[in-house]
Amino acid sequence: MIMSGEELSSQGRSSAFVVSARQRKWQKISKTAGESTLLLIASFVAIIVFFIFFFVTRDAVPYFQIRGFKEFFTSTNWYPADDPPGFGALAIIYGSLMVTVGSALIAIPMGITAAICLSDVIPFSVRQYVKPVIEMLAAIPSVAFGFFALVILAPLLQNFGGTILMWTWWVIVSPFLLLAIIVASELLSAKVSDEKKRKRLHTFLSVVLGIIALGLLFFVGNKLQRIEILTGTNALNVSIILSFMALPTIVSVSEDALQAVGRDLREGSYALGATRAETIVKTILPAASSGILAAVILGIMRALGETMVVWMASGNSSHIPSPWFNYLESVRTLTATIAGDMGEADQVTGSARFHVLFAMGLLLLVISFICNFISERIIVRQRKVLSGQ
């Protein structure tokens, strides 16, 4: 019980700090009630996770009892509604992996680059505005992304697919090639001791390598432009959209990790004479690496678990593309299959058909639990490293 000085003096000294038995009882009861409410709510959240795991497993096990493991993991015949049915999920598992890997390939380089830019390149005042905008991407509902993928991106890929691929190739590869030419001609001409000869060799090498690089750019670009994308609802479309959805997580978490590296390390690096680029690449990135890895895993999990976009824009054809890396064919994922086939598969009407969806759900749960566990471990390790233990 807390009382102000005035109250104290008015009540007199004897009763000021003495709490009556009744009051003490009430205090105890209200304390217990308050703490119980908090415990109830906190444990409720934890219990939900256990319940989900329990019920999904309970309904997944009968499938394997009825049909065994072999068909599910090795066959690509997904005909759940036919008679006799086929429950081969290999193509579907492969489709899930394919779009996850595809989106990771786009989102990881973009996300880490954006995080570095936010934390170490642009001024702090600009960052204050840019970061919330990037994080706003996470607030866009997935069905809106799906609508965009189906109605805008899919026809765009069909009509201008080759041109889009060509420009992507140019934009991504030309800076790297330019850098490679500069470094290579510098290194190759460094051995010549005569100043004049070296300069001449350097110019010659730059020109020759430049021509080769331009030829490569044009040759591959031309090939890419001739590719005709038959169906816009394909693995590439989904990978692009999923990477946008994973980006805010990756940017935000890795930026936090980069910020957590601290000013002392940065200034120490500058004091040793390192440039800003050297500081970023050789000091800050290694120090924040485990945090960035955790960010990447969180982003990948976002892509793996996404349903709506995949269901709308992947095309949902349950076959393994040929060749296996062909991102321009449509695929089917675990999440989309669960969403799409749930309706017909009533507990009462079709048993194996009902339980196979839970088997898929269990598979997804297990994968994301493993990812979550790994990222948790990594974050703990980083905290230890940063606190200097």
Add this chain to the structure above:
Amino acid sequence: MKLFGKILFSAAMFGCLASGNVMAAGNKLVLDGSTTVGPIAKAFASHFTKDTGVQVTVSESGSGNGAKSLINKTCDIADMSRPMKDNELEAARSKGVNPVEHVVALDGLAMVVHPSNRVNALSKSQIRGIYMGKYTNWSQLGGPNAPIIMIQRESNSGTQDSFKELVMGKDNPISKRTETQASNGAIKSRVASTPSAIGFIGLGFVDNSVKALLVEGVEPDAKTVKNSTYPLHRPLFMYTNGQATGIVKQFIDLPKTAEGKKIISEIGFVNYY
């Protein structure tokens, strides 16, 4: 002791929360099921609400889900674009539900392609060949040199079941390369934006953005569906639990009234009565 007290208190509170019951209100109708029957149900619903003041909720989750809702007693009327299957009837009876079938309208299954496609007509066996993966290029069917993109509905769609029954037959699985879309509208928009695609949608959904093919030389329209010359036609159903009475009966009898007939032909379906 302290922790035990807390847990006991928590359990008591949880019990209080759990025992609160959800009460159902009386003067309303709930419809669930086929996305094909959906437009009819929705048009009926707004007409019915205007006339009688009864609130009507229409969900479109596929025929299979409609049957499931009726079996689980979460809807009054199940919209279905296929008859109930034996195992569904069995499940219904085991839960004390007695599904009664009502035909509301007739529908043709239109095979649609992109308007730019030169192909105008296909036979049933050609369509079957396309969906089995036997024909992979439009040039094999007199069209342009472009690979065929087949589009189907998801497995809980009544339209999908009708297609399998009317075209594919029992022992001809649909090719694994076939893409899947979740509604008539989604198939239409995919076909409208994909030059080499083929799909199937309810007759009521056909418009200028896609081209409906002649099947066995017959054009799909209200007349050919009504007199059964168009091969891909089917009845559309509403199922009730037991013989319809009261507002349910009033609703289910709408297709027999002049107003109801007008609504059905306005949204592109064919009158049964």
